[in-house]
Amino acid sequence: MNCKEIMKQMSLKDKIALCSGADFWHTKKLEQYGIPEMMMCDGPHGLRKQESSADMLGVNLSVPSTSFPTAAATGCSWDPELLGKIGAAIAKEAAANKVGVVLGPGVNVKRNPLCGRNFEYFSEDPYLSGKLGAEFIKEAQKDGIGTSLKHFACNNQELKRFSSDSILDERTLREIYLTAFEIAVKEGKPSTVMCAYNKINGTYCSDNKELLTDILRKEWDFQGMVMTDWGAMHDRIEGFRAGCDLLMPGGSDYMEKETLNAVKAGKISEAQIDACTERVLEMIMNADKVLSNNQSYSIDVHHTLARIAAEQSAVLLKNEDNILPIKTDKKIGLIGMMAKEIRYQGAGSSHINPSKLVNVTDVLPNVPFEAGCNQDGETTKELIEKAITLAKQVEIPIVFAGLTDSYESEGFDRSDMNMPEGHNLLITAVANANPNTVVILMSGSVVEVPWIDKVKAVLYMALPGQAGGLAIANLLYGKAVPSGKLAETWPNTYENTISASYYNKKDAHYREGIYVGYRYYDKADIAVRFPFGYGLSYTSFQYTNLKVELTSKSQDYQYKVTLDVTNTGDYEGAEIVQLYIAPSQNGIYRPVKELKGFNKLFLKPGETKQAMIYLDKRSFAIWQNGWQVPTGIYKIQVGSNSRNILLETELILAGDKIQIPNWQKGSWYEKPIGIPKQHEWETMLGHPVIEKSLKIGEFTMENTVMEMKDYSLIIKIMYKAVERTVAKGFGGKVDYNNPSFRMIMASSADSSLSAMKISGGMKNYVLEGMLEMANGHYVRGMKYMLKK
Numbered sequence: 028m029n030c031k032e033i034m035k036q037m038s039l040k041d042k043i044a045l046c047s048g049a050d051f052w053h054t055k056k057l058e059q060y061g062i063p064e065m066m067m068c069d070g071p072h073g074l075r076k077q078e079s080s081a082d083m084l085g086v087n088l089s090v091p092s093t094s095f096p097t098a099a100a101t102g103c104s105w106d107p108e109l110l111g112k113i114g115a116a117i118a119k120e121a122a123a124n125k126v127g128v129v130l131g132p133g134v135n136v137k138r139n140p141l142c143g144r145n146f147e148y149f150s151e152d153p154y155l156s157g158k159l160g161a162e163f164i165k166e167a168q169k170d171g172i173g174t175s176l177k178h179f180a181c182n183n184q185e186l187k188r189f190s191s192d193s194i195l196d197e198r199t200l201r202e203i204y205l206t207a208f209e210i211a212v213k214e215g216k217p218s219t220v221m222c223a224y225n226k227i228n229g230t231y232c233s234d235n236k237e238l239l240t241d242i243l244r245k246e247w248d249f250q251g252m253v254m255t256d257w258g259a260m261h262d263r264i265e266g267f268r269a270g271c272d273l274l275m276p277g278g279s280d281y282m283e284k285e286t287l288n289a290v291k292a293g294k295i296s297e298a299q300i301d302a303c304t305e306r307v308l309e310m311i312m313n314a315d316k317v318l319s320n321n322q323s324y325s326i327d328v329h330h331t332l333a334r335i336a337a338e339q340s341a342v343l344l345k346n347e348d349n350i351l352p353i354k355t356d357k358k359i360g361l362i363g364m365m366a367k368e369i370r371y372q373g374a375g376s377s378h379i380n381p382s383k384l385v386n387v388t389d390v391l392p393n394v395p396f397e398a399g400c401n402q403d404g405e406t407t408k409e410l411i412e413k414a415i416t417l418a419k420q421v422e423i424p425i426v427f428a429g430l431t432d433s434y435e436s437e438g439f440d441r442s443d444m445n446m447p448e449g450h451n452l453l454i455t456a457v458a459n460a461n462p463n464t465v466v467i468l469m470s471g472s473v474v475e476v477p478w479i480d481k482v483k484a485v486l487y488m489a490l491p492g493q494a495g496g497l498a499i500a501n502l503l504y505g506k507a508v509p510s511g512k513l514a515e516t517w518p519n520t521y522e523n524t525i526s527a528s529y530y531n532k533k534d535a536h537y538r539e540g541i542y543v544g545y546r547y548y549d550k551a552d553i554a555v556r557f558p559f560g561y562g563l564s565y566t567s568f569q570y571t572n573l574k575v576e577l578t579s580k581s582q583d584y585q586y587k588v589t590l591d592v593t594n595t596g597d598y599e600g601a602e603i604v605q606l607y608i609a610p611s612q613n614g615i616y617r618p619v620k621e622l623k624g625f626n627k628l629f630l631k632p633g634e635t636k637q638a639m640i641y642l643d644k645r646s647f648a649i650w651q652n653g654w655q656v657p658t659g660i661y662k663i664q665v666g667s668n669s670r671n672i673l674l675e676t677e678l679i680l681a682g683d684k685i686q687i688p689n690w691q692k693g694s695w696y697e698k699p700i701g702i703p704k705q706h707e708w709e710t711m712l713g714h715p716v717i718e719k720s721l722k723i724g725e726f727t728m729e730n731t732v733m734e735m736k737d738y739s740l741i742i743k744i745m746y747k748a749v750e751r752t753v754a755k756g757f758g759g760k761v762d763y764n765n766p767s768f769r770m771i772m773a774s775s776a777d778s779s780l781s782a783m784k785i786s787g788g789m790k791n792y793v794l795e796g797m798l799e800m801a802n803g804h805y806v807r808g809m810k811y812m813l814k815k
Contacts, residue, residue, distance in 0.1 A: 039300065044057075044280075045062070047277050049064060049277045072117075073379040094380075099471045100341075105512055105603045111165060118168070129173070139530045142441075150515060151543055151559065165214070165216070175220065179221060180208060181223065181537075185440045186440050189731070194537060194712065219254055260281060264289050330494055342486075343487075365427035374437065418456075428466060439773055444474055508565045509564055510562070510600055513561045558668050559669040560669045571674075572590055573590045573676055584644040584656065601630070603628075603667075604667075625640070662677045723802055725802070726798060731779055741808075
C-alpha cells in the first residue's frame with residue numbers, strides 16, 4: 028500500500044502519535060498498519076550510532092565509524108566535490124548500520140568566533156556554506172539514505188540555546204542567515220530539515236509557520252519532512268499548524284492528548300495533522316525500502332578519504348623562508364601533547380567513535396618527542412625546559428597546539444578567543460630557543476596567535492578527523508600540498524569583532540545586521556590577522572585573461588565569467604579562485620564586496636586551466652520585499668582571498684525600480700561603520716525591543732532551572748542536587764572544565780522545562796512542582812510531587 032492508503036486506515040490518535048518518535052533515535056513502529064520503525068543518527072562528520080545507552084551529547088559510546096574532518100576543516104577545502112564524497116561515504120556507513128537518516132549537514136553562519144558549535148559549521152559566508160552543504164546532501168542521498176539539513180535557523184550561540192530569541196531584521200535574515208539553507212534546499216533537495224531550538228523574533232522555530240511553510244515549502248519548494256532538534260518542540264499544536272512534522276526525541280507523548288482534543292474542538296484541522304503524518308510516513312517507508320538489503324563498506328577506503336579530506340582542507344597560514352615542506356635530511360622534533368594525542372574532532376552530538384585513529388607520533392615513531400604540556404593545555408617549568416632542550420637539539424622543532432576539548436564544545440560558548448595559556452607559553456619558549464619553529468594548529472574555531480611573529484611557519488588543520496596524523500606528516504614533507512583557504516576571517520583580537528560587546532546574552536541581538544565576518548572588516552577597513560579566503564601554498568599561481576560574457580538575452584543578469592590560472596611554481600597543487608561582486612558604495616546599506624562564486628583548480632607545474640563561474644540575478648541582488656537589483660556599477664573582482672584582488676572588470680546594471688528605505692541610507696553605515704544605537708536598530712526591525720525581566724510568579728515552562736534557581740532557594744537546592752547527581756558519572760567531581768560534565772549540566776539545568784519534559788529528563792509532576800515552587804507556591808509545588 029502507498030502512504031495515502033495506509034493513512035486511510037489510521038485513527039486520528041495514531042496519526043498524531045506517529046508524528047512523535049518512539050525513543051531517542053527511532054520513529055514509532057505501528058504494526059497494525061504495517062508501519063516499521065526507522066532509525067536516525069548524527070551526524071555531519073561521521074555516523075554516531077548508539078546501540079545501548081543513548082544521549083544527545085556524544086557522552087555514551089557509539090559503534091565504530093569513520094571520523095571525517097569536521098566542517099571547520101572541510102569548509103576550508105572550498106571543494107563541493109570533496110564534500111559530496113564525504114556525504115556519500117557517511118551514507119554508505121548509515122546504510123550498513125540500518126540507519127535511514129543522517130542528521131547533517133549543518134550550514135549555520137559563523138556569526139561570532141566564540142560560538143561553541145562553530146566546529147560543526149562551514150563558514151561565515153552563506154554562499155560558501157550553502158554550496159558545500161548542497162553537494163554533501165546530493166551525494167549522500169543518491170542511493171536513498173536521507174539527510175537532515177540543520178539547524179534551521181539563526182542558531183548562532185549555545186548560551187540559552189533552548190530558549191534564546193534571535194532578534195534581527197528581515198533583510199539580515201534573508202541575505203545572511205537563510206541563504207545557505209536556501210541554496211542547500213534548492214540544489215541539494217534534502218529529505219528532511221531540522222528546526223532549531225531558538226526563537227526568531229519571538230516565535231520558536233518549531234512553531235514558526237512563516238519559516239517552515241511559507242518560506243521553506245512555498246518559496247523554496249521543499250518537498251521533505253521537518254523534524255525538531257532533540258527537545259526543540261515548543262507547542263505541539265502550533266508545531267502542526269506551522270508544518271513541523273516530527274517531534275524528537277520520542278517517548279514522552281508530549282502534548283499528544285492536547286492535540287487530539289484540539290482537533291476534536293475544531294482548533295486545528297485533521298487535514299493539518301494529515302499533512303504532517305504523510306510526510307513522516309513517506310520518510311519511514313522510503314527508508315524501509317532502501318534498508319531492506321544488507322549493505323557494506325570498506326573501512327580502509329573511507330579512512331583514505333578522511334586522510335585526503337584533511338590534506339585538502341589544511342590551510343598554510345605562514346611559511347617564512349619556505350621552511351615547509353621539510354627536506355627529509357632535516358632533523359626535526361615533535362613538541363606538544365597533540366602530536367601524541369591528536370585533537371581530531373569536537374565534543375557533543377557529532378562525537379564519533381573512530382574506526383581507526385592515527386597520531387603524528389604513530390606516523391613518525393623515530394622522531395624525538397616532548398609533551399610540553401598536559402592534555403588540558405597546562406604546562407610546568409619542567410615540561411617547558413624539556414621542550415626547550417629538544418628544540419635546541421634539532422634543526423626544526425614542530426609544536427602542536429590549539430584548543431583542547433575543554434575549550435570548545437556543543438552546549439557552551441567559549442569565553443574568549445585565547446588558546447590555553449600553556450600552549451602559548453610553550454610556543455613562545457620553543458621559538459625563542461630555535462627560530463625555525465613550525466606550529467601545527469588544531470582548533471575548531473578562530474584563535475588569537477600572539478606568538479605569530481616569532482615562528483617560521485603555521486599550518487592550520489582545524490579538527491582533521493581520524494587520519495589527521497597521517498595527513499599532517501604528508502603535508503610537512505610535501506607528499507601533499509596545502510590548498511585550503513580560510514572559510515572565516517581571523518581578527519587580530521576578539522575585540523575587533525563587531526558583536527563582541529553584546530554577543531552571548533540570553534537573547535541574541537543581531538544589531539550588526541548584514542555586517543558579519545569579512546563584510547564588516549572590509550566595510551570598516553579594519554586590519555585582520557588573516558582575511559577570509561586566505562591560504563598559502565608550496566607552489567604559486569598566476570591569474571590572467573578575465574572575461575565576462577552575457578549568456579542570455581531573455582533573462583536579466585545572466586553572465587559567464589572566465590579566467591586562466593597557471594601554476595607557476597614547482598609543486599603540483601590546487602588554487603581556489605574566488606569571485607566577489609563589489610557594488611557601488613553610494614550610501615545604500617551594502618558590504619564592500621561579497622563572495623558570489625568560486626572554483627578549485629588542480630594544476631601541475633606549468634599547467635594552465637580555465638576557471639568558469641556563472642552569475643545570475645541573486646549575485647547582484649539585495650532583499651527589499653523580494654530580491655531586487657539596485658541600479659549602479661558592479662565590479663567583478665577575482666582574487667586569491669577577499670583582500671588580494673588580482674583581476675577586475677565592471678558591469679553597469681540598469682537594475683530594478685526599488686524604493687530604498689531611509690534607514691538603509693543612514694550615515695552610520697558609512698566608514699567608520701559602527702554598531703547602531705538602540706533606536707536605529709529598532710528602526711531596522713520595525714518594532715521596539717523590550718527585554719522581559721524575570722519575576723517570581725511569572726515563570727513558565729519556557730524557563731530553565733538555571734534561571735529560576737536565583738529566585739527560589741528550593742530550586743537552588745534542587746540545582747545543587749542535579750549537580751551532585753551528574754558528578755557521580757565523573758568520579759564524584761563537580762568539574763566544569765570537563766566538556767562532557769559541562770554539556771550535561773547545560774542540557775539539564777539550562778534546558779527549558781518543556782524541553783526536559785520532551786527528553787524525559789524528569790517526570791512531568793516533578794517539573795510542574797518545580798515550576799510552582801519557583802513561582803512562590805511552595806505548598807502547591809510539594810503537593811504536585813508528593814501526590815505522585
